Amino acid sequence: MTRKTTRERILEAALAEFDERGYEATTVAALCHRAGVSNGSFFHAFPSKEAVAAALFLAALAIYHEALIAAVPSETPAVKGVAALVTAHVRWVTRNRPTARFMFLHGQSADASVHRAEQAAANVRFRQGLAAWYEPNIQCGALLAASPELLVSQIIGPAQMFCRAWLSGRSSERPDRHLPTLIACAVRSVVLSSAEPSSKPVRQRRDRVLSPAK
Amino acid sequence: MTRKTTRERILEAALAEFDERGYEATTVAALCHRAGVSNGSFFHAFPSKEAVAAALFLAALAIYHEALIAAVPSETPAVKGVAALVTAHVRWVTRNRPTARFMFLHGQSADASVHRAEQAAANVRFRQGLAAWYEPNIQCGALLAASPELLVSQIIGPAQMFCRAWLSGRSSERPDRHLPTLIACAVRSVVLSSAEPSSKPVRQRRDRVLSPAK
DNA sequence: TAATACTCTAGAGTAATACTCCAATCAGCA
DNA sequence: TGCTGATTGGAGTATTACTCTAGAGTATTA
Numbered sequence: 001m002t003r004k005t006t007r008e009r010i011l012e013a014a015l016a017e018f019d020e021r022g023y024e025a026t027t028v029a030a031l032c033h034r035a036g037v038s039n040g041s042f043f044h045a046f047p048s049k050e051a052v053a054a055a056l057f058l059a060a061l062a063i064y065h066e067a068l069i070a071a072v073p074s075e076t077p078a079v080k081g082v083a084a085l086v087t088a089h090v091r092w093v094t095r096n097r098p099t100a101r102f103m104f105l106h107g108q109s110a111d112a113s114v115h116r117a118e119q120a121a122a123n124v125r126f127r128q129g130l131a132a133w134y135e136p137n138i139q140c141g142a143l144l145a146a147s148p149e150l151l152v153s154q155i156i157g158p159a160q161m162f163c164r165a166w167l168s169g170r171s172s173e174r175p176d177r178h179l180p181t182l183i184a185c186a187v188r189s190v191v192l193s194s195a196e197p198s199s200k201p202v203r204q205r206r207d208r209v210l211s212p213a214k
Numbered sequence: 215m216t217r218k219t220t221r222e223r224i225l226e227a228a229l230a231e232f233d234e235r236g237y238e239a240t241t242v243a244a245l246c247h248r249a250g251v252s253n254g255s256f257f258h259a260f261p262s263k264e265a266v267a268a269a270l271f272l273a274a275l276a277i278y279h280e281a282l283i284a285a286v287p288s289e290t291p292a293v294k295g296v297a298a299l300v301t302a303h304v305r306w307v308t309r310n311r312p313t314a315r316f317m318f319l320h321g322q323s324a325d326a327s328v329h330r331a332e333q334a335a336a337n338v339r340f341r342q343g344l345a346a347w348y349e350p351n352i353q354c355g356a357l358l359a360a361s362p363e364l365l366v367s368q369i370i371g372p373a374q375m376f377c378r379a380w381l382s383g384r385s386s387e388r389p390d391r392h393l394p395t396l397i398a399c400a401v402r403s404v405v406l407s408s409a410e411p412s413s414k415p416v417r418q419r420r421d422r423v424l425s426p427a428k
Numbered sequence: 429t430a431a432t433a434c435t436c437t438a439g440a441g442t443a444a445t446a447c448t449c450c451a452a453t454c455a456g457c458a
Numbered sequence: 459t460g461c462t463g464a465t466t467g468g469a470g471t472a473t474t475a476c477t478c479t480a481g482a483g484t485a486t487t488a
Contacts, residue, residue: 146395147387170333
């Protein structure tokens with residue numbers, strides 16, 4: 001009967017309930033019922049309802065980050081990398097709709113102190129994971145020399161915004177339909193070389209563009 | 215003493231409390247106390263705590279939309295328009311931090327049925343307001359021919375994502391510092407013409423481009 | 429001015445619900 | 459078997475969004 005651990009069953013139930021009714025509207029009682037777990041067990045496994053949301057959020061974030069990092073191995077050229085990142089984002093969102101909904105729509109609001117530290121750590125790991133790809137490309141002049149924050153925003157910002165509209169139900173246009181456009185725009189936005197079929201690493205000095213080579 | 219109406223005082227107090235503690239964490243009692251209003255008055259002015267959030271959200275959205283629409287009068291050329299939109303977004307966010315925080319971070323989560331209809335209407339108005347600018351530019355080939363949703367995502371998506379990081383406290387980099395980069399990227403992303411110094415707005419008639427002239 | 433109709437204010441009361449507490453049960457181990 | 463710590467169950471508590479009813483303005487008509 002108990003194939004999965006209590007924590008897992010609660011997390012599973014929580015994802016479904018949060019997705020259907022929203023965080024606030026779901027009661028702990030409903031969570032317990034759906035997970036087939038008693039009140040006592042619930043509060044033994046998690047200190048609070050919010051902690052469930054936080055755990056769910058961090059787990060989702062980790063998987064999402066991993067998917068993006070995996071899309072750009074360190075040797076990937078600029079154009080291919082940008083395309084891969086945009087594709088990975090859109091793919092992940094469309095294939096994990098409930099999780100993405102929770103993460104991008106409800107996730108931000110339920111940010112207690114628990115979250116913060118771990119989320120910050122996750123973000124650092126994420127940027128470090130991407131650094132192996134973008135740093136060489138920035139240094140050879142193929143990619144826009146901007147701070148990691150800004151670079152990531154430029155690459156997946158539009159896809160992110162478009163996906164958000166779809167996730168929230170505001171728009172019914174599936175993001176993956178527009179993947180080619182999203183990729184083309186992202187490439188134009190941050191890939192610099194005027195003509196770079198097979199990116200030849202050009203020695204270039206970074207000029208006065210912030211980010212003092214962290 | 216009571217210069218402002220009860221509703222206004224409640225909305226004001228709500229913005230501050232939501233910004234400091236978050237939607238859930240703020241109690242109606244705290245709201246009443248801060249607004250100097252009794253419980254009875256509160257529920258006379260609003261049917262529920264959520265309705266306060268919804269009203270706040272819609273008001274903020276209207277002001278934000280207006281700021282963006284005002285940035286691009288119908289004759290504005292493509293490059294200038296894109297720059298103006300990005301600038302308007304960043305300006306509005308940095309100058310209305312609490313409101314922006316609520317709107318972009320907490321706003322989505324508290325979406326009941328009330329919201330939905332009005333928000334959809336607001337979005338339609340927004341797109342129509344922008345149409346006067348982008349339609350001519352698309353037709354004369356200066357702007358990427360994408361759906362309004364996609365176009366808007368491309369233009370302010372990166373700025374949006376970057377601002378979100380700042381609003382949530384994840385990043386401490388002020389978005390307005392990076393305005394030039396944000397603008398340059400957005401322009402490269404959606405402005406097509408190979409060389410268009412001072413775009414001549416070409417007389418054109420709207421044909422089959424949605425929006426049946428409401 | 430007086431009566432009336434209506435809106436707004438007030439705060440005690442109610443129902444729902446996140447969370448607590450402790451006794452009962454189970455799993456592993458001597 | 460008996461012991462120990464982890465897990466479970468569910469009744470109990472405190473908080474809180476919301477209701478209800480009565481009273482205080484306020485404008486309108488006679």
